[in-house]
Amino acid sequence: AQKITQTQPGMFVQEKEAVTLDCTYDTSDPSYGLFWYKQPSSGEMIFLIYQGSYDQQNATEGRYSLNFQKARKSANLVISASQLGDSAMYFCAMRGSYNTDKLIFGTGTRLQVFP
Amino acid sequence: DGGITQSPKYLFRKEGQNVTLSCEQNLNHDAMYWYRQDPGQGLRLIYYSQIVNDFQKGDIAEGYSVSREKKESFPLTVTSAQKNPTAFYLCASSMPWGSRSSGNTIYFGEGSWLTVV
Numbered sequence: 001a002q003k004i005t006q007t008q009p010g011m012f013v014q015e016k017e018a019v020t021l022d023c024t025y026d027t028s029d030p031s032y033g034l035f036w037y038k039q040p041s042s043g044e045m046i047f048l049i050y051q052g053s054y055d056q057q058n059a060t061e062g063r064y065s066l067n068f069q070k071a072r073k074s075a076n077l078v079i080s081a082s083q084l085g086d087s088a089m090y091f092c093a094m095r096g097s098y099n100t101d102k103l104i105f106g107t108g109t110r111l112q113v114f115p
Numbered sequence: 116d117g118g119i120t121q122s123p124k125y126l127f128r129k130e131g132q133n134v135t136l137s138c139e140q141n142l143n144h145d146a147m148y149w150y151r152q153d154p155g156q157g158l159r160l161i162y163y164s165q166i167v168n169d170f171q172k173g174d175i176a177e178g179y180s181v182s183r184e185k186k187e188s189f190p191l192t193v194t195s196a197q198k199n200p201t202a203f204y205l206c207a208s209s210m211p212w213g214s215r216s217s218g219n220t221i222y223f224g225e226g227s228w229l230t231v232v
């Protein structure tokens with residue numbers, strides 16, 4: 001079975017500092033993808049970054065990077081130079097080749113950025 | 116601009132009524148999904164469709180129904196059989212796994228808030 005675990009219900013970070021949001025996963029799929037989404041208070045689910053299980057390099061998108069450690073089954077999101085607008089819920093999710101129709105979500109981490 | 120449009124943004128339902136949430140996408144995606152989110156929780160899959168005229172139940176399909184008559188549209192009906200329908204509903208779409216055109220990413224609409232009154 002596939003499972004995503006986010007162990008940090010809430011995180012605080014000061015503006016302009018970097019923050020790491022943790023995500024571990026479990027799957028038996030030989031090929032899978034890991035995603036991070038941001039959900040502000042308005043509710044929309046905004047795609048941030050994607051990492052494929054066979055990608056050799058860690059994914060980066062602007063201030064977002066994904067620290068992918070396949071052997072440890074972790075896919076942590078790193079946000080550099082935090083901004084007040086980064087305050088939101090962040091969800092880690094997975095889609096696998098054996099279960100491509102589903103996006104399995106973690107329970108989320110609420111990030112609050114303070115001045 | 117390409118994207119996923121959900122309507123209405125806010126919807127109130129009386130006890131015993133059926134209501135339908137609209138979802139339209141112009142991304143030319145084959146697959147479409149409906150998720151439910153309860154306050155402070157993650158997303159749970161209600162229904163999904165990989166191709167036109169075909170759909171499958173997700174983890175919490177009871178009390179819901181869908182149709183997929185067009186590639187662009189995947190409406191969700193919340194029936195009176197759904198005992199606790201108050202929630203936030205998100206529609207999503209994607210290309211099939213392994214597609215090169217847009218990767219494996221699943222994109223979401225802005226969501227619909229449903230409240231039972």
